[in-house]
Amino acid sequence: MTQPADPAQRRRVITITAIVGACILLGIVYGVVNSTVFSAKSVANSYLSSIAAGRFSEATNLADPHLNGNKAALLTDKAAGGANTTIYNQRITSSARQPDGSTQLGISYMLGTRTYTSTLTMTPSGSKFLLFRNWRINTPLLTTMSLQVPQAAGTVNINGVPVSVKGAASHSGNDNSSSTDESDATLELNAYPGVYTAKLAQSDYLTASPVVITNANGIPSESASQSLDVRPTHKLTTAIQDAVRKKLDTCAASTSANPQGCPFSNSGYSSFSTSMSDDYRNFAWSIASYPTVQNVDVSAKSFETTSGNAKVTYDEKSGDDWSPESDSNSFTVNGTFVIVNNQVKVTFSDESTSLGY
Incomplete structure (x- = not known):
């Protein structure tokens, strides 16, 4: 007849069985959690979900691109x-x-009506809770988006985010420039896949229609590049026109035959040569017609004008007598401008041209 098991022995068997069962269960749970919650795929899914939901800051924390x-x-x-x-x-x-x-x-996503593909490289990076493998995203889902804009623009807003043209731009004169005109700048910005609208910051003097950039992996670079067509406003043209009139009025107040720094100075008219200066006196200038500002080039920050006309009266010596004389001079004005603290500052070029009498 079989002896009943010792109670202590039965408790040991039950305890060992429970421990073995628990270990097996923990092993199963560990394997499931490690292959799901803490897997490379899980981290990647969290990353993609953050981008899709517009939680870009969260995505940046998951895959820090080390940009600033x-x-x-x-x-x-x-x-x-x-x-x-x-x-x-x-x-x-x-x-x-x-x-x-x-x-x-390998990943895929849709943007608009198109499907795009890319890859994420995941690298083991330590552990979480001392048990589970941690994964780092080595290849953030970023592409370079380009926007060409005149440096005079100062600031552009991209999806409402202000971006300094000077701070983010490359232009000729820089070793890494991709711009062909040093007066234009190319903003090269790292961005998550998405649709971005670029607008000129509010300005009294410049205007531009918004441009839309679709930025996604696999899009040809020319499609992810746009130009902001910045144009002068009427207020900018008027400000330059006022500066031209003020300059010409100052020139017209001169009593010199050749007012210095003026578009109708140094005309080359032989009668006003230094060697014969004693034969002329009482020079008085006036502006018969003011030139009109045209060809305001925002990229070059320059302007030109139509032809204006200046009139000069003077006395010419003939023997012992003086006789009144007058002449006229056609000229154009050109120069450059800058916008500083919402003020237009104009510099007149030495190349402003006297067209002769």
């Missing part, structure tokens, strides 16, 4: 824009373990 200043201007939530400006239907399409221990994930 204007280079990181569009990596914030505000740059996500509004509805229909971010990706959707984001998916992981493939997973491949690499010899170096990293995992390469």
Whole structure:
């Protein structure tokens, strides 16, 4: 007859069985959690979801691209824009373990009506809670978006985010320039896939129609590049015109035969040569017709005018007598301008042209 098991022995068997069962269960739970919550795919899905939801700051924390200043201007939530400006239907399409221990994930997403593909390289980076593998995204889902804009613009707003043209621009004169005109600047901005609207910052003197840039992996670079066509406002043209009139009025107040720094100075008229200066006196200038400002070039920050006309009266010596004389001179004016603290400052060029009598 079989002896009943010792109670202590039964308790040991039950305890051991429970421990083994618990270990098996914990192993199963660990394997499930490690392959789901803390897997490379899970981190990648969180990253893609953050971008799709417009939580760009969160995405940046998950995959820090180590950018700062204007280079990181569009990596914030505000740059996500509004509805229909971010990706959707984001998916992981493939997973491949690499010899170096990293995992390469194929991804796809939609932007607008098109589907785009890319890859994310995930690298093991320490552990979480001392048990689970931590993954780092080595290849942030960023592309370079380009916007060409005149440096005179100062600031542009991209999806409502102000970006300094000077701070983010490359232009000729810089070693890494991609611009062909040193008066224009090319903003080269890192951005998540999305639709971005670029507008000129509010200005009394400059205007431009907004441009829309679709930025996504696989889009040809020319499609991800736009130019902001900045034009002068009527107020800018008027400000330059007022500066031209003020300059000419100052010139007309001169009593010199050749007013210095004026478009009708140094005319080359032989009668006014220094060697014969004693034969002329009482020079008085007036502006018969003011030139009109035209060809205001925002990129070059320059302007030209139509022809104006200046009249001069003087006395000419003939023997012992003096006789009144008069002449007229056609001229043009050109120069440059800058906008500083919402004020237009004009510099007149030495190339302003006297067209002769």
